Amino acid sequence: MKAIVKTTAAPGVEFVEDHPEPTVGPRDVLLHVGAVSICGTDREMYEWTPSAVAFNLDLPVVLGHEVSGTVIEVGSDVSRLAVGDRVALETHIPCEQCFMCRTGNGHNCLNMKIIAMHADGAFAERVAVPENICFPLPEGMPLEVGALLEPAGVAWHALQRADLDVAGHSVLVSGCGPVGLLIVQFALHLGATEVIAVEPNPYRRGWAEKLGATVFEPGPGVVEYVEEHYAHRSGVDVAFEVSAAAAAYPTIFESVRREGTIVTIGHPGTPVPVDIAKYINKNGITLRGTFGRRLWDTWEDLVEVLTRGGVDISWLITHRFPLGDLGPAIDLLTGDANKVLILPNGPVDGAATVGGAETVAATAH
Ligand SMILES: [Zn+2]
Ligand SMILES: [Zn+2]
DSSP states (O other): OOEEEEOSSSSOOEEESSOOOOOOOTTEEEEEEEEEEOOHHHHHHHHTOHHHHHTOOOSSEEOOOEEEEEEEEEOTTOOSOOTTOEEEEOSEEOOSSSHHHHTTOGGGOTTOEEBTTTBOOSSBSEEEEEGGGEEEOOTTOOHHHHTTHHHHHHHHHHHHHTTTTTTTSEEEEEOOSHHHHHHHHHHHHTTOSEEEEEOSOHHHHHHHHHHTOEEEOSSHHHHHHHHHHHGGGTSEEEEEEOSOOGGGHHHHHHHEEEEEEEEEOSOOSSOOOOOIIIIIIISOOEEEEOOSOOTTHHHHHHHHHHTTTOOOOGGGEEEEEOGGGHHHHHHHTTSSOSEEEEOTTSOOTTOOOOOSOOOOOOOOO
């Protein structure tokens, strides 16, 4: 089968026409891959950045981890899924045995394996995965939206880490890549009084504005705005750091009010100094990290919001490419694009064509 494989610890990937068919273990299902959205980590692995090296990949490995697909074969011990089921994949494979797994924190498993790092991913026609990482898609949810659930789950988990405490509160979002934009959308849906979004890229800033955020380039303007509008309560209530830029933190600590909350999502490449005495002790700010998605309440609640809650995230998809075009697709990630999909088996959800860059005219809701 065709697949995109990371073969060596060096920049680049290989487009392989005759990759071996996946083997389906007793607890695995085989998926006909529907849509796979490209993640920032795919670019890291493609360019072989220092953080990609730190992922400790089991090479060779098929890349692609934000996946939806249809079950076409089930292993002998599979009980929950059947041929024909449409699913999205949790990227993290918990062991289900360790302390974290046994105490309700499987998203932070001590023996975590990650799809497309330690097990083959889905930039391929087919992929075999453990049944226990499959999330059945609700009826009517397009496969393309299914491929967005994993990154959208990162955004929803960040809001869970803030105890969903954004209703009636002001929010700062630092970084407006796909996850940051989804936090903007979800926070406003949940009733945030204002979302202040900080982003250097004008295209992404434009999307944040379209979603309803007050937008800024990184710089002193953010703290000036907060001091002018939120002096009466000493700052904004909740901040989400998604940009992964260590340089974003001084602005965030200066913008969040006393007893406010900061949730960190992006992984800064370098340690970030924090004035504990000033911000954590005196100002009483709570600093919370987030990793992956909670299993499975993040998924269950997110899907409720997208279905019964009527929140549409399909606007996030701006481009679609066939499997062989990963290079140009990845080049788009740092340009004018939100989510870029790879469709390894051609168009899905009844779309007629796929090929080249296709910008979808969409409006945000
Ligand atoms: Zn990802
Ligand atoms: Zn575990």
